[in-house]
Amino acid sequence: MMMGRVSYEAFAPVWPGMTEEFPGYNAMPKYVVSTTLQEADLVTNWGETTILRSLDDVATLKETDGGPIIVHGSAALNRALSDAGLIDRYHLLVFPVLLGAGKRLFSETDKAKQQLRVVESETYSNGIQKVVYDVIR
Numbered sequence: 001m002m003m004g005r006v007s008y009e010a011f012a013p014v015w016p017g018m019t020e021e022f023p024g025y026n027a028m029p030k031y032v033v034s035t036t037l038q039e040a041d042l043v044t045n046w047g048e049t050t051i052l053r054s055l056d057d058v059a060t061l062k063e064t065d066g067g068p069i070i071v072h073g074s075a076a077l078n079r080a081l082s083d084a085g086l087i088d089r090y091h092l093l094v095f096p097v098l099l100g101a102g103k104r105l106f107s108e109t110d111k112a113k114q115q116l117r118v119v120e121s122e123t124y125s126n127g128i129q130k131v132v133y134d135v136i137r
Contacts, residue, residue, distance in 0.1 A: 003077065005032060007073035008032045012078040016047065028070075033055075055086065058086055089135065091132050
């Protein structure tokens with residue numbers, strides 16, 4: 001599981017104690033992409049956590065055999081990963097609510113069109129839609 005510093009600081013005090021709700025997430029290694037977080041800032045009860053200092057570090061991690069990288073929250077990190085071409089698949093939940101403001105999922109960077117292919121979709125009874133897209137390169 002990968003996250004930016006802000007998301008780590010929000011999740012780390014809560015998720016380690018939620019062993020029944022998130023057993024898979026709690027067991028997997030965690031990676032925090034941050035230029036400011038220090039080892040002393042990491043919680044000690046949430047398993048293996050590694051600080052990555054750059055998108056180059058993320059690209060290097062992506063080339064290993066450790067399995068898929070899952071990103072939760074981390075809006076700024078998601079925008080940076082997208083701009084760097086480091087995202088292979090998006091798992092999006094679309095809520096049936098229109099907001100006038102909020103965090104952007106994608107950056108405002110002027111770049112070429114990115115094609116996506118739907119690989120899974122589902123609509124839940126509450127109107128939330130789950131859509132999984134592969135990035136076409």
